Amino acid sequence: MEQTLQYYIDILNDFIWSKLLIIMLIGGGLYFTFRTKFMQFRLFNEMIRVIRESKDRGSDSISSFQAFAISMAARVGTGNITGVALAISLGGPGAVFWMWVIAIIGSASSFIESTLAQIYKVRDHKTGGFRGGPAYYMELGLKKRWMGALFAVLITLSFGLVFNAVQSNTISVAFENSFGIDRFTLGIIMALVFAVIIFGGVKRIAKWSEWIVIVLAVIYVGTALFIVVANITKLPEVLSLIVKSAFGLEQAFGGAVGAALMNGIKRGLFSNEAGMGSAPNAAATATTSHPAKQGLIQSLGVLMDTLVICTSTAFIILFTGAYKQTGLDGIELTQAALGMQLGSWASDFLAIMIFLFAFSTLLGNYYYGETNIEFLNSKRIWVWLYRGCVLGMVLFGSVTSVQLVWNMADLFMGMMAIVNLIAITLLSKFAIAALKDYTKQKKAGLDPVFTKNSIEGLHNVECWDDSTDKN
Known part of the structure; x- marks a missing residue:
């Protein structure tokens, strides 16, 4: 039964990812890049400036940085360590180049979707803050409740449940290999700690995410920087290898251009x-004066995730040449590369890093599910039921094999992306108009402020009533 299910899931994944979704993502990214006049380049300094804006510490609202941290908590995970290693082992060093390209293109898509999320956010009367996302701009912007409900179900299943099982499994396997800790025992500990956080609400999630992401990113990137400095004479050679392999100019990878591109x-x-x-x-969820500010911040998140953290893993692997060894892929390849650079203790170090990365991802994934559960039904009993299911999946993932779960997650994530890309393409004119309004005010020397009247033809917007409203 499992093999039959796996067979059909593989067929669907091959069609969605190889023949449909990648075309939509690249095409959409290029379209948004041109429509925003290459905002990822011309507004990069503004991204850095906006993220440094701090909230009033006496306020209970979610700051722009905390909202950024929640999204980074979901972005930054085992994919930055295991995913990069898999890309290199399957597609060669050239895969790194195409990861850079897709991050630069995708940052424009991220701006569009995150700006739309701010425009169409709604007040969360239970917490006093805001909530929103694709389900909300599909219902309010496109006036398609069914489409929002479909997306809410897909993201809840994909991120809230399945992906959290994948993350807990990664943690438990890494700790069992390095420290011999029983996976079931570790699963119970993780579930208990996670329960304390999620029952504290989104503000506690924001607080934990803010610090965990900072600590794990600094430590991991710092380790990579140390390795780069120690091997600085090899840097030109490695950069050349990446670029040449991407276009088949490197003899050892001359026939692997397609594999490098796809992976x-x-x-x-x-x-x-x-x-x-x-x-x-x-x-x-962020309180901000203009929707474009959060769009810029989330664009920066895409660039940081790939160009900084994923590149850190790539350099660790490529400096050592560990990718040339047969039989190594995924986390084993990264562990081997660290071991060659830092010694045998590096495997234990990476297990701890995996815990930090994956646990922070649990936090972000959980919140994505909760906000969409509330979109589907506002009764609190459903949120509590969802929390119980999440904790159950954390425990389940820590003790089981997740090959089938990973493939199911890819399937749900692919369907989720298709629905979202259709929606943001149809609504993109409002995000682009918001960007024009933002840059116009900046040129006038103002701190941009947005109201629902700033864009002509904007309807069904709950917030942004006037410039004095706390948005």
Whole structure:
């Protein structure tokens, strides 16, 4: 039965990812890049400036940085370590180049979806903050409740349940291999700690995400930087290898251009999630003066995820030449590369890093499910039932094999992305208009402020009543 199910899931995944979704993601990314006049380049400095804006510490609202941290908590995970290693082992060093390309293109898609999430966000009267995302802009912007409900179901199943099982499995396997800790025992511990966080509400999620993401990113990138400095004379050679392999100019990988392209794009998309419709759920929670600010911040998140963190893993692997060894892929390849650079203790170090990355992803994934559960039904009993299912999947994932679960997650994520890309393409004119309004005010020397009257033809917007409203 499982083999039969696996067979049909593989067929569907091959069609969705290889023949449909990648074309939609690349095409959409290029379209949004041109429509926004290459905002990922011309507004990069503005992205850095906006993320440094701090909220009033006396307020209970979610700051732009905390919303950014929630989305990064979901983006930054095992895909940055395992996914990059798989891309290199299957597609060669050239896959890294195509990961860079898709991140740059995808950052424009991320701007569109996150800006739309801000425009169409709604007030969460239970918490006093905001909630929103693709389900909300599909219902309010496109006036298609059914489409929003479909997306809400897909993202809840994909991120809230299945992907959290994948993350807990990664943690438990890594700790069992490094420290001999029983996977079931670790699963119970993770579930208990996770329960304390999620029953504390989204503000506690934001607080944990803010610090966990900072700590794990600094430590991991710092380790990679140390390895780069220690091997600085090899940097030109490695960069040349990446570029030449991407176009088949490197003799050893001359026939692997297609593999490099496909694996680079797939693993890049899996890691940064640009256009998938996940990050907008976190973007909508932020209190900000203009929707474009959160769009810019989330675009920066895509670039940081791939160009900084994924590249860190790639350099660790390529400097050592571990990718040339047969029989190594995924987390084993990264562990071997770290071991060659830092010594045998590196495997234990990576297990701890995997815990930090994956646990932070649990936080972001959980919130995406909760906000969409509330979209489907506002009765609190459904949120509590969802929380119980999440904890059950964390425990389940820690003790089981997840090959089938991973493939099912890819399937749900692919369907989720298709629905979202259709929606943001149809609504993109409002996000582009918001960007024009933002840049116009910046040129006038103002701190941009948005109201629902700033864009002609904008309807069904709950927030943004006037410039004094706390948005």
